[in-house]
Amino acid sequence: MKILVAIKQVPERDAQLSIASDARWIEEDGLNYVINEPDAYALEEALQLREQHGGEVIALCAGPDRVTSTLREALAKGADRAIHLASDTLGTLDTLALALVLADAIRSESPDLILTGLQSDDLGLGQTGVVLAELLGLPHSTLVLHVEKTATGIRVKRELEDGWFQHIDLPLPAVLTIQSGGNKLRYATLMGIKKAKTKETRTVEAATPATPATVELTRVFLPEKQKQTQMLTGSPAEIAAQLVEKLRSEVRVL
């Protein structure tokens, strides 16, 4: 199976975010970037499928130069090669325009299976994989935890709301968006890191999408507080004493 995994690089989770001076995005200077979490699970699923059925895993990431560190990590974990779609202006694209750029790069590889994360940690759109399927004319399934090869294609385990699941059968080629938690993530081994140096990362200038953006992010701001939260301050011991007092007299659980 030839499997392509679309990976996004995002600011690390605990990062202290500040709004950029033009209020159109965040201040990016000084941030640490990591692989988008569900994408790590997508890569893991791809690597396990290759280990069972043979084939090739290709990591694809669109973004500025910094994203090559995330692609190197994917190679160190076991991806066979990587494609960097170089672009400094992805931030201004909407989902459709970004998916058009990614679809162009994917078409020339004609993979059997395309995996994305179900959602990016920064934009949180949860759309790119589904739009890719539409643009490539392929069937898809979302929120996938597990993939199994069948005689006619694949069978996936999909997450539904409130603890329910469902199996879906799909023919190949297909697009899946992967939910976190389906597998245990592997670490890159020393050997893997060494090997990654010999693997190919192809850099391609991202094409300018033919269609203009239909949706525009115009202002970033801090959420307004909706609830009056009573903040407790002091030393840890003082805070603990105040909490006990609340638990006793107001919450009445002590």
Add this chain to the structure above:
Amino acid sequence: MSTVLVVTEQKYDAQKNAAISRISLEALAAGQALAASLGADCAAAVLGDSSAANELTSKALSRVYLLEHPLLKQYTPDAYNKALEQLIRATSPAWVLFPHTYQVRDFAPALAARFGQSLISDVIAIRPGPTFVRQLFQGKLNAEYHRAGSDSAPGFISVQAGSFRVEDLQPGTAAIEAFQVELADGDIRTKPSEPFRESAQTVDLAAAPIIVSVGRGIREQENMPLVESLAQALGAELAASRPICDAGWFPIERQVGSSGHTVAPRLYLAVGISGAIQHLVGMKGSKTIIAINKDENAPIFEVADYGVVGDLFEIVPELTKAINSAKS
């Protein structure tokens, strides 16, 4: 007159009776409000089930489109997209609005793409313009979005659960209009099977009066005894955010949130949980919420009654000690 079309979803009870889901009613309220601000009509679409459509005839809607077809009985993205594409082409709404459910996530982005549009997903507020507000960075920041370019195709929006009020849904009368869709077996590329639940439950989180819930702030499995002691002191049940269950530190039956359990205890004590919407929907109905988090901007404080900005590794042991000595 231009139209805001709201695509609804049904929930089935144990007897397989269909009802419009709560989040769909919220989406209808949002659709009515958007329509009112634009001087437009609001219409609804119901796929698959006429009994659910009947429920909407008492709402202020210009039409309830009923799309019935054997291939719409069980959801597939192909059938839904094809059917809705036909309805949208025939009725040319200015806006198409969805509830942001797992099912909508599965098809609506592709439907929007079919019209050359990007879906503005998971909207929490609609302001004049129209301006749509949605969250970034798992709720740490908000952003305003606008449509850009030509509006010859409809705009596509999905709204987040709990952001619009069912109580605001305007009553009225609406006529049901059957809309014929053309679907063939060959249109459906994926084959779904019946939904199922995993392993039997051994804890009943929904019945627990006190819950201590732990998130990724705990960092490592070795640190879990810290919250276990706190739960023991309080006589609380233990729960967790998704990443803790993903890592296998707790079984999934202890997960709170949209893909886990919905709980509403007397006390929910959130330790090192950021408060992403998928977690909040599972616990924001709790009577009292206490949050301990080192980040003062963590969205968990949006729903907390009492907040502590600080290091859980300092505060939790002190709290456990204080509770134990208060009890003795």
